[in-house]
Amino acid sequence: MIVTTALARLGAATLGLLAATGRLTRFAGATLVHTVTPPFYPREFLHACMQIGWLSLPVVGLTALFTGAALALQIYAGGARFSAESVVPSIVAIGMARELGPVLGGLMVAARVASSIAAEIGTMKVTEQIDALVTLSTNPMKYLTVPRVLAATLTVPLLVGIGDVIGIMGGWLVGVNRLDFNSATYLKNTFDYLEPWDVGSGLVKGAAFGFIVALMGAYHGMTSARGAQGVGRATKSAVVAASVAILACNYILTEVFFSA
Amino acid sequence: MIGLSGIEKAFGPKKVLRGVDLSVARGESLVIIGGSGTGKSVLLKCILGLVRPDAGRITFDGADVTGRRSDAFLAQFGMLFQGAALFDSMPVWQNVAFRLLRGPGRRPHAEAREIAVEKLRRVGLGPEVADLFPAELSGGMQKRVGLARAIAAEPRVIFFDEPTTGLDPIMAGVINDLIRDLVTEMGATAITITHDMSSVRAIADRVAMLHDGKLRWEGSVAQMDSTDDPYVAQFIHGRAEGPIAAIR
Numbered sequence: 117m118i119v120t121t122a123l124a125r126l127g128a129a130t131l132g133l134l135a136a137t138g139r140l141t142r143f144a145g146a147t148l149v150h151t152v153t154p155p156f157y158p159r160e161f162l163h164a165c166m167q168i169g170w171l172s173l174p175v176v177g178l179t180a181l182f183t184g185a186a187l188a189l190q191i192y193a194g195g196a197r198f199s200a201e202s203v204v205p206s207i208v209a210i211g212m213a214r215e216l217g218p219v220l221g222g223l224m225v226a227a228r229v230a231s232s233i234a235a236e237i238g239t240m241k242v243t244e245q246i247d248a249l250v251t252l253s254t255n256p257m258k259y260l261t262v263p264r265v266l267a268a269t270l271t272v273p274l275l276v277g278i279g280d281v282i283g284i285m286g287g288w289l290v291g292v293n294r295l296d297f298n299s300a301t302y303l304k305n306t307f308d309y310l311e312p313w314d315v316g317s318g319l320v321k322g323a324a325f326g327f328i329v330a331l332m333g334a335y336h337g338m339t340s341a342r343g344a345q346g347v348g349r350a351t352k353s354a355v356v357a358a359s360v361a362i363l364a365c366n367y368i369l370t371e372v373f374f375s376a
Numbered sequence: 377m378i379g380l381s382g383i384e385k386a387f388g389p390k391k392v393l394r395g396v397d398l399s400v401a402r403g404e405s406l407v408i409i410g411g412s413g414t415g416k417s418v419l420l421k422c423i424l425g426l427v428r429p430d431a432g433r434i435t436f437d438g439a440d441v442t443g444r445r446s447d448a449f450l451a452q453f454g455m456l457f458q459g460a461a462l463f464d465s466m467p468v469w470q471n472v473a474f475r476l477l478r479g480p481g482r483r484p485h486a487e488a489r490e491i492a493v494e495k496l497r498r499v500g501l502g503p504e505v506a507d508l509f510p511a512e513l514s515g516g517m518q519k520r521v522g523l524a525r526a527i528a529a530e531p532r533v534i535f536f537d538e539p540t541t542g543l544d545p546i547m548a549g550v551i552n553d554l555i556r557d558l559v560t561e562m563g564a565t566a567i568t569i570t571h572d573m574s575s576v577r578a579i580a581d582r583v584a585m586l587h588d589g590k591l592r593w594e595g596s597v598a599q600m601d602s603t604d605d606p607y608v609a610q611f612i613h614g615r616a617e618g619p620i621a622a623i624r
């Protein structure tokens with residue numbers, strides 16, 4: 117009895133998850149189609165770039181700065197065990213560019229942007245503003261979803277790139293002031309061993325994470341249940357789903373880059 | 377012009393509409409009355425394709441438009457939502473001029489603004505309101521901005537969901553006159569939902585009462601006053617006692 121109930125629950129949960137994945141995939145497909153078919157809303161797009169890209173810069177920059185600084189200390193501690201302290205500059209750079217820059221940047225953007233997109237669109241849904249858009253011959257997917265998804269996909273890689281630089285700078289600050297590296301040597305070691313694809317793969321990850329963040333925000337907002345509680349739940353789901361999807365996607369992309 | 381037959385709509389187990397038949401002629405002003413929660417707003421949303429009916433057929437100018445919402449179709453409609461549904465990310469005048477600033481019938485910025493200010497004047501709002509944001513307005517002012525937005529592009533068919541709730545009696549009079557003018561002077565077709573009996577008398581060519589998911593009664597205002605239908609009589613006189621249960 118208990119076993120069958122448990123199995124039934126598990127089955128129902130699995131079905132629910134599959135159905136949600138299907139709906140999300142259709143939503144993503146519709147977003148892509150609407151991205152390439154007119155009318156376009158350049159004004160909304162620029163506004164979204166401002167909101168998502170520019171205004172996320174402080175939080176992504178600070179995250180990168182502290183991560184780079186801590187990374188330098190950790191790698192120094194590890195490297196010292198086999199007298200390889202000199203790897204600090206290059207490992208900090210590679211670690212930031214390939215992994216920590218995009219992942220931590222993506223997660224910070226998820227917290228900041230997925231929530232605000234879900235709350236904004238969710239509130240529009242429950243106050244009938246989405247219905248009003250439709251009656252004014254404006255497709256909510258084109259007007260609300262596409263500009264945000266496009267802006268996030270294009271600006272998050274830029275944020276990641278800036279984050280890389282700031283993160284490396286954080287490592288350099290700690291390296292020079294705390295670990296007695298020579299400034300010029302630190303920088304030389306950083307750039308001698310850093311390959312273009314280290315940075316490139318991180319930027320590709322950034323684009324994927326930006327897409328995920330805005331898509332999750334828009335999807336949960338558009339499907340928000342009624343009332344303030346509905347919007348609250350949509351916001352929470354958007355952040356959780358975006359964060360988990362970023363980490364899963366990060367592993368998949370890393371595996372792909374690793375095997376290539 | 378608009379024809380509905382056998383419209384049904386349920387939300388989960390709750391059957392809201394159970395077969396509504398209704399037709400509206402071109403240039404006619406129909407008022408829908410009925411208890412709170414009987415599905416009046418849902419019915420208007422069905423016509424606009426915002427809610428897909430479970431059964432039934434909706435025709436517009438003879439063509440089947442059930443559950444569909446093409447741009448050409450929607451371009452002929454204006455809708456005032458019950459909660460105004462203003463876009464709170466943009467100032468009042470851009471709300472009113474929303475349709476004029478986008479799409480095929482697009483006007484230059486300055487002209488769109490001029491039209492918006494003129495429409496605001498028609499709903500009793502001064503030009504100083506134009507640059508405020510919706511959150512800075514009172515409920516009744518928001519309602520009137522919503523009304524100005526609904527009529528801004530001079531649509532052929534206009535739906536008003538409770539246009540006078542939350543307005544003082546004088547403003548309600550202004551809005552009633554405006555709706556009447558739109559129908560008689562501009563030749564628009566209007567469907568208005570209202571609980572305000574003075575509004576019904578001022579606006580209606582024909583009154584329809586929705587009760588229990590069906591069209592219970594329809595007729596002119598004069599017929600409404602003299603009807604012996606106990607449901608209509610209870611409703612228009614606002615009696616707590618009668619066939620319509622007070623708890624719904």
Ligand SMILES: Nc1ncnc2c1ncn2[C@@H]1O[C@H](COP(=O)(O)OP(=O)(O)OP(=O)(O)O)[C@@H](O)[C@H]1O
Nearest residue numbers: 387390392410411412413414415416417418419458
């Ligand atoms: N999207 C929805 N999801 C679930 N239930 C809904 C939805 N929209 C409307 N309903 C339900 O349908 C019923 C009719 O709602 P509707 O808004 O049409 O009432 P109404 O006749 O306009 O009432 P009022 O005069 O109070 O505005 C209500 O019981 C409401 O709970």
Ligand SMILES: [Mg+2]
Nearest residue numbers: 416417458537
């Ligand atoms: Mg209603």
